[in-house]
Amino acid sequence: MGPVCGQYLVLSAQLRAPRPDAWLHLLNPQSGTGCALQLFHSIVQPMLVEAGMTFTLFVTEKPNHARELVRAGDLSQWDTMVVLAGDGLLYEVLNGLMERQDWQAALQKPLCTLPAGSGNALAASINHYAGNTHVLKEKLLINCTYFLCKGLHAPMDLVSLSTASGKRLFSFLSFGWGFISDVDIASEKYRKLGNARFTVGTVQQLAALRVYKGRLAYLPVETSSSVVPAPGALRSSHGGPEDSLLVPFDQPVPSHWTIVPEEEFILIFAIYQSHLGADFTMVPKAKLHDSSIHLFYLKAGVSRLVLLKLFLAMEKGTHLELTCPQLHYIPVRAFRLEPFAATGLMTVDGEPLACEPVQGQVHDQLCRIISGS
Ligand SMILES: Nc1ncnc2c1ncn2[C@@H]1O[C@H](COP(=O)(O)OP(=O)(O)OP(=O)(O)O)[C@@H](O)[C@H]1O
Numbered sequence: 094m095g096p097v098c099g100q101y102l103v104l105s106a107q108l109r110a111p112r113p114d115a116w117l118h119l120l121n122p123q124s125g126t127g128c129a130l131q132l133f134h135s136i137v138q139p140m141l142v143e144a145g146m147t148f149t150l151f152v153t154e155k156p157n158h159a160r161e162l163v164r165a166g167d168l169s170q171w172d173t174m175v176v177l178a179g180d181g182l183l184y185e186v187l188n189g190l191m192e193r194q195d196w197q198a199a200l201q202k203p204l205c206t207l208p209a210g211s212g213n214a215l216a217a218s219i220n221h222y223a224g225n226t227h228v229l230k231e232k233l234l235i236n237c238t239y240f241l242c243k244g245l246h247a248p249m250d251l252v253s254l255s256t257a258s259g260k261r262l263f264s265f266l267s268f269g270w271g272f273i274s275d276v277d278i279a280s281e282k283y284r285k286l287g288n289a290r291f292t293v294g295t296v297q298q299l300a301a302l303r304v305y306k307g308r309l310a311y312l313p314v315e316t317s318s319s320v321v322p323a324p325g326a327l328r329s330s331h332g333g334p335e336d337s338l339l340v341p342f343d344q345p346v347p348s349h350w351t352i353v354p355e356e357e358f359i360l361i362f363a364i365y366q367s368h369l370g371a372d373f374t375m376v377p378k379a380k381l382h383d384s385s386i387h388l389f390y391l392k393a394g395v396s397r398l399v400l401l402k403l404f405l406a407m408e409k410g411t412h413l414e415l416t417c418p419q420l421h422y423i424p425v426r427a428f429r430l431e432p433f434a435a436t437g438l439m440t441v442d443g444e445p446l447a448c449e450p451v452q453g454q455v456h457d458q459l460c461r462i463i464s465g466s
Pocket residue numbers: 121122123124125126153154155156157158178179180181182183185209210211212213214284443444
């Protein structure tokens with residue numbers, strides 16, 4: 094296996110009988126505290142060598158480098174694409190794959206996340222689904238590399254998000270607007286702190302608490318099983334699966350959807366994994382494929398002290414036990430959010446998105462991911 098372009102480093106580990114698997118490792122050297130390459134050499138590579146795996150390393154040089162590679166490249170030589178970075182690089186890779194003509198075949202190849210970023214939410218979730226104790230940093234990386242060496246993979250739900258301006262995005266983790274998204278974006282400049290960036294960001298955003306005005310509607314999980322797809326469902330002009338539960342923005346949401354009566358929020362957050370970060374457990378019961386978007390919204394009128402308590406409880410996933418009357422949680426299959434003003438930024442898998450009307454729906458088991466079981 095030779096280098097395919099200037100950035101490939103071929104690191105075939107064949108100390109033992111080689112397995113036929115060919116793994117492409119995509120590594121962002123700027124992830125988290127900037128130690129991804131060092132982590133690869135000190136932790137990942139020795140484990141792969143020990144397991145007798147064949148692999149190639151591609152070090153990204155800039156944002157969207159990995160996306161371009163997987164969008165246009167010949168993927169036939171790879172069995173598994175491993176992302177050694179944070180959730181942001183996996184989001185890039187996923188959306189690059191969805192832009193391919195052969196996206197369905199491309200999504201059959203398992204993806205793998207090895208945590209080297211500041212958030213590492215999917216890695217923490219996969220560790221949680223495997224029944225492992227909660228671990229951080231190098232220990233989490235060792236657990237995930239062990240899953241990779243075992244080679245087990247499982248289907249994972251994805252959520253397609255459509256914006257009023259015509260963008261279509263695929264998301265494996267979350268969509269948000271309001272407090273949590275603001276913390277994520279404002280703390281980006283503290284990436285060198287690793288996971289601690291979110292604590293610093295939370296304290297900062299508490300001081301500058303804002304109210305977000307808009308209309309939220311959703312299709313609850315329990316309603317959706319008894320109804321046929323929405324008439325006039327949204328057809329995709331971008332490739333990827335059809336959004337059978339959504340209708341165009343110029344039409345009202347279907348009548349069996351629920352429209353939230355309140356229009357002032359502190360946060361709206363839709364998550365599809367258990368963890369929002371290695372230290373934030375939002376939905377302990379979530380699974381890789383549970384056909385659900387776990388939708389939270391916090392109505393305006395909550396004090397800063399209560400908000401702080403909610404965030405501290407989120408570390409253990411006990412925030413719903415506080416029974417805060419402003420906090421609502423509903424498992425849904427689809428949602429629509431229409432902001433009244435372009436306040437702040439939205440986030441998709443932690444990456445910024447300009448504020449505009451957005452709707453999304455879950456697609457069951459659309460891709461595969463290396464998991465512990
Ligand atoms: N070589 C690079 N230099 C600068 N930015 C890069 C490079 N490669 C990828 N990126 C961009 O860096 C962003 C963040 O990457 P990544 O998710 O790996 O780290 P993180 O932000 O620390 O982790 P997390 O997303 O878990 O918080 C991504 O949007 C990606 O496009």
